[in-house]
Amino acid sequence: MFTTPLKPKNQQIATLLAFSLIPMSGFATDIYIPSLPTMAQNLGVSQLAVQLTLGMFLISYGVSQLFVGSLLDSFGRYRINLISLLIFAVASIVIANTANIYIIYAMRIVHGITVGAIVVSKRAYFVDVYKGDQLKNYLSMFSIIWATAPIVAPFVGGYLQNYFGWQANFYFLALFAVTILILELIFSGETIKQPMVFSLKKIASVYSSMIGTASFTLGIVMLGLSYSMVMVYNMTGPFIIEHELGLSPITAGYCSLLLGGAVMLGGFLGKATINKPFVKKLSVNLLLQCLFCLTMFGSVFFVENLYSMVFFAFIIHASSGYTFNTFFTFCLSRFPKNAGIASGLTGGINYVIVSFLSYGIIAAIPAKDQLNLTYSYAVLIILSLATMFIIFKQYNKAVKG
Template identity: 60%
Template structure:
């Protein structure tokens, strides 16, 4: 009981930092069109600030896990929070897109350190059913970012301009960093020796585990559905439909709730047959995308956009919740590395696929968004077929043995 009390505040603080990656991307989504006009840059250039964050966040996670498993989580996490706050202030006062892009790369690196450290905290402190309980809550807690951030960002943009989003990020990270410094401590019990050969072998073992790598692919495709909307939705709402950034913020808020609903359903069905429920979920997702395309022949407005996007994002949240819990609990002895590998590869996939899709299908109208959803659904179906074949092969091998 004493041990539980001792970890209560640090656990709350760890949960409060899990949505930071969502805040760093989603809070200024309603401001993307205004930001582009204020800086006199194109839509693609302003979308690049999102892509650079995703790439740096993803690549950093690939390596930062091994550093955290060797040198600890606490001090590195605090330093990262401080640097993140400073980078946010630099963006807020800058009008140079190249400097902003550089600061967004720094954002990605520091958020990777913070989030991977806090994921590893739970594996350090908890075990058994308690650990599974907390891991299954990760995507639900994380979805607070996509839900709350654009809602706040829409109002900040409307009242104070796009720079206020980054002032908010600076204050938020500095405040939580102060509380973390006061209440949290190092939780790493057995540091892993920082030997490049040993670390490389661990990475090779993880990558060679087919179920783990396929799970990461499913995570990447699921989150890309959200990111594609983030990169196109505000332009459709503000340019095509002629609505305000506040409305764009409300729309992102609604779709964040959809993602959270999918996470809750995933958590509620955690004991159901894994493969069967995911095939059913993916079938629904593809059906919704096809129906969305078909509806364009009859009607296209904000209501239809949000209706189908809500259903598709809920399915994506369900997929993400199930596979995220699985991937993070796959290698508990290397919590930092497995968490970093999972998050890193996911965000690299998301950055490449989402930027590729919006380049081919730019943020023109609901039609382009619906085709993007269908492409991602079909790619997910291919990965699920690979999952099925891998599972069948493993079962056959076990029976033969």
């Protein structure tokens, strides 16, 4: 049953199910973003302690992807995906029924590991099933589909928090996982055509080859920097809105919904310009991002309110979505023969970068006001410009060679 090949008649439904799981990492973080201030108060811990629940997830999610790809390429996608969905649901219920922050930390680590397996298996699904332009088209849709999480999840989470409390967010996640699990059992199946022999030496060789490819590794660094801009806001925005501006979790949810729409807009623009010159379009995008960050600095001295903060954040997040879409498509299609490992490395290194970088930035620049948020964006944009400069040099070297 757990190794039954995907039936051709179910391919369309299985593809929709795969797309529904692509944003799961975002749902697992973004749905309880409006609840962060309330969780800190109810659990009797500091802001930084409850923000660490996001960091724990990101670190475990990133690290698990570094290794799960080889398991998926050797033992298949389907069975590992089903087991992970079940464990994720159980961990969500445990979180909803505890007031111990350390148990929550442990379950968030479980969340990260299981979501890593789920998302990597579904990315590999597309490489297994589709080829050529159709595959390229689907891969370019990943960041767009992924962006539904920061749009929908905080919006839903804000209402769940307001009417039922923070625990409702985790019951919602459990229900979502169980529903998809049942549908996967009915409609999905195994898609890997030729499993790789599980040899540590061979796997290490593949990992080494991929990481040693400069364009691939630098692309992942850009993914981490672009998503860190979104995550820094996610970890600080609710505290600015609810504590500094005195507004409700529902308002925080609406703001996150709008900024999630910005990431999706950037993804659509990335898909629309998929055939444009690679370095040129990204250079223009980063320069625009830099310009608006400087404008955001200037605006703080004249006007500082919810509308100005969200306006500039929207533009910066849209630019981040554009960068993310472009590099994500490139990295995932770079090594089609080892789709699981390539997907795992792409997501894994990306989220390790995001977890350490975003948590480090909010620890150094606390969630205080729009000015501090601007400083956080500026640090990440400067790092992005430096990375793009290295990519540009690599590109010129390849052209001349």
